[in-house]
Amino acid sequence: MxxxxxxxxxxxxxxxxxxxxxxxxxxxxxxxxxxxxxxxxxxxxxxxxxxxxxxxxxxxxxxxxxxxxxxxxxxxxxxxxxxxxxxxxxxxxxxxxxxxxxxxxxxxxxxxxxxxxxxxxxxxxxxxSENLDYLTFLFLILFFIKTLATFFNIQFSNYQYFFNFFASFFVVTTVSLFSGFTIQYVLIAAGLISIFTVIMNFLFQRNRREYKYFSTLTTQIYLFDYLVSFLFALYFVDVLNLINGLF
Incomplete structure (x- = not known):
């Protein structure tokens, strides 16, 4: 409860x-x-x-x-x-x-x-604080996409990892390009963020004690495990420097 x-x-x-x-x-x-x-x-x-x-x-x-x-x-x-x-x-x-x-x-x-x-x-x-709008839009758009995913029951389907990867990749790429960043740096950042997000999301869910129970459900989606994984990926790969070409 x-x-x-x-x-x-x-x-x-x-x-x-x-x-x-x-x-x-x-x-x-x-x-x-x-x-x-x-x-x-x-x-x-x-x-x-x-x-x-x-x-x-x-x-x-x-x-x-x-x-x-x-x-x-x-x-x-x-x-x-x-x-x-x-x-x-x-x-x-x-x-x-x-x-x-x-x-x-x-x-x-x-x-x-x-x-x-x-x-x-x-x-x-x-x-x-200086990049608040950019980071907030990334988070909210991904939240909207993952929320829609609940209606298609793909949380525990065979292609869930592909969806999680491409959802993150699409959001980072689209928002970054509209924000005026260079495409090659955007693609590098989007790829790294998406890979790290999928890995962290898998780690969070597998470490849950109730995994063997909720993994059989199609109506429950652990949305915020994925979103927190995405936020941590933004921090871990240093996205704000990466998309500006500062390696």
Missing amino acids: LQTQLRYIQTVLTFGIFITIFLNNENLIISCFVGLILAWQLELLACELRTTSNEFILILLLLITSFSPVATIFFEISEIKNMIFLISILIGIFYLTFKDISISTFGNAYLVTFISFFLVSFFVSKTF
Whole structure:
């Protein structure tokens, strides 16, 4: 039930991003992106760690770790962010030593936390703010395409990976060309982003405990696993430098 409600929250935040474009409120758009990532992280952690009271404390520690870049934007010393991040990890590791949590669960939880932390850091950065319109349109158009995919039940079909690749490739290529970027750099960036998106999306879904159950469904689409994979791919391949030919 909690996971279903969190997916509704993610959808509401996505529509919030769309609405705030017309309000021309940069801070509100960034807040929606941050909230979207934290809701996605909480949904995966709730899936991985379940609902015991002790594990809720660990979930809270991991969420605070991911949110720490927002708390440090008021400081001019960049090392503070790294220090808080490392301290949060140490606290989590110390806590885990006294709890019966498997190594695989520990690894999956911290993988999600690392990705959330770096994405939140990306969202509150100057680079994201300066390219807000471009990155937001990439995200929203891909959200629209993947939402339409639910009506064709292709989430777990034999050609799902081809669709995921070409959906990302089409969106990055189209938006980038309309934005005036050089075609050869756009194609390189689109290819790398699409490959990385497919790989990360597969990794997220396979690491879910309920994979063997939801993989047989055709009405449920784990939309935000794919969208977060896409956002992380934009960050990881450094798309803003890549499409400008800065290798």
